[in-house]
Amino acid sequence: MPEPFEELASLDRLVHEPARLAILTVLSACESADFLFLQRLTGLTKGNLSSHLSRLEEADLIWIRKEFSGKKPRTIVGLKERGRKAVDQHWERLEALREDTRKWRPVPNLGTP
Amino acid sequence: MYNLARIRYVTRHYNDLQGLTMVPLALFFLTWAGYDAGWISPPPWLSNEWLLVGASATVVGTLGYTISKLYERAYGRIEAAPHHIPQSHKREFWIWWSAYMVAFAFLPAVYPQVSRLGLLISIIIFMEWRSRREARHWLILALWLAALSLVPILDGVRGPIYPSATVRDIAIKLVTAAGFLVISTIDHLTLVRTLGPIRREEESRA
Numbered sequence: 650m651p652e653p654f655e656e657l658a659s660l661d662r663l664v665h666e667p668a669r670l671a672i673l674t675v676l677s678a679c680e681s682a683d684f685l686f687l688q689r690l691t692g693l694t695k696g697n698l699s700s701h702l703s704r705l706e707e708a709d710l711i712w713i714r715k716e717f718s719g720k721k722p723r724t725i726v727g728l729k730e731r732g733r734k735a736v737d738q739h740w741e742r743l744e745a746l747r748e749d750t751r752k753w754r755p756v757p758n759l760g761t762p
Numbered sequence: 763m764y765n766l767a768r769i770r771y772v773t774r775h776y777n778d779l780q781g782l783t784m785v786p787l788a789l790f791f792l793t794w795a796g797y798d799a800g801w802i803s804p805p806p807w808l809s810n811e812w813l814l815v816g817a818s819a820t821v822v823g824t825l826g827y828t829i830s831k832l833y834e835r836a837y838g839r840i841e842a843a844p845h846h847i848p849q850s851h852k853r854e855f856w857i858w859w860s861a862y863m864v865a866f867a868f869l870p871a872v873y874p875q876v877s878r879l880g881l882l883i884s885i886i887i888f889m890e891w892r893s894r895r896e897a898r899h900w901l902i903l904a905l906w907l908a909a910l911s912l913v914p915i916l917d918g919v920r921g922p923i924y925p926s927a928t929v930r931d932i933a934i935k936l937v938t939a940a941g942f943l944v945i946s947t948i949d950h951l952t953l954v955r956t957l958g959p960i961r962r963e964e965e966s967r968a
Contacts, residue, residue: 674766678773679840686776686838689957690769723839 663708664739668693669701673728673736676711681727702726710735765956772956775894776840780833781950786825788942790818795935798928836960837953855892862888865912873915875927880911880934887941899948903941910934 664670671691675682688698705711710732714725728736772779796802808814862885870876884907891900910933914923924930954960 671766671769674769675773678770679776679843682773682840683838686840689837690772692958 660742661735661739663704664710664735666701668697669705670736670739672698672701672705672726673710673732673739676726676728677733677736681725684724684726687726705732768956771896772953773840774843775897776837776953777830777842778890778894778897779949779953780830781946781948781953783826783829783833784942784946784949785829786822788939788946790822791935791939791942793818795932795939798932798935832960833953837957858888858892869912869915875914875922875924875930877911877914877927877930877934879931880907880938883934883938884908884911897945897949899945903945906937906941907934910937 664673668691672687675687675690684695684698687693687702688695691698693701702711702713706713710729712727712729714727716723716725793802797804804814808817862881866878866881866885869881870878884904887900887907888904891897891904894900910930914930916923924933
């Protein structure tokens with residue numbers, strides 16, 4: 650496999666999945682966000698969002714806290730230091746990849762065999 | 763597909779983008795202009811100036827808080843990250859702040875026709891823009907108000923620009939009210955474009 654594709658294939662899929670990347674990007678831009686905000690921003694269903702959050706929590710990238718606002722339960726989510734590093738590194742790699750792909754040139758057609 | 767740049771912007775400035783919370787402030791300036799112009803008058807029990815100011819501040823604050831709660835119920839809540847302002851930005855901030863304060867303190871002393879109120883509102887709006895550079899509509903309003911406040915300096919050239927200080931202040935208050943309505947709409951629409959229309963809270967917050 651050519652080098653740039655190897656690099657693409659080696660991206661951390663846990664972070665690279667679009668919905669999880671959106672969640673981590675949101676959390677990297679604030680201290681914490683509640684479940685409703687994440688749901689509205691990502692457009693995911695409750696079940697889907699819960700499942701993505703569980704995966705990120707299992708990977709120790711985020712923390713989840715339950716609390717009550719009056720009588721209503723609220724789920725607050727924040728990024729752990731490990732998660733912040735993971736998402737920052739991921740964006741750096743994507744940026745580097747983008748720069749690399751700009752240097753690509755089409756292979757000249759040497760004629761039919 | 764997600765527009766991650768917009769997601770970042772909305773998350774960073776979620777609380778600032780709750781545009782409708784500014785509508786009571788716009789109505790306050792509109793009412794103030796109307797009061798100055800004699801179009802409306804407060805009820806007799808509010809004839810004391812300080813009582814009027816206190817009542818207005820309470821009404822504006824309460825309405826703003828209620829609207830922010832509506833946003834919270836529709837879109838949820840975030841705890842904003844602390845601002846990390848680079849050293850160069852801090853220096854730039856102090857240069858701008860000093861320049862504005864000099865203008866605020868000295869210009870009206872030299873040119874009494876210059877509006878202190880307009881300059882003050884302009885400074886506050888300008889500083890809000892400094893913390894959110896993408897929001898150019900805030901900068902435009904700040905510059906408009908600064909220009910309206912400073913334009914009487916040219917009074918000597920072709921006679922007075924404003925017939926009187928009252929007319930000048932009414933103009934500034936009306937422009938502030940209209941400007942607040944426009945920028946609050948722009949901010950609100952940015953939020954709606956990213957988070958979807960305001961609707962009743964989901965059945966539960968999970």
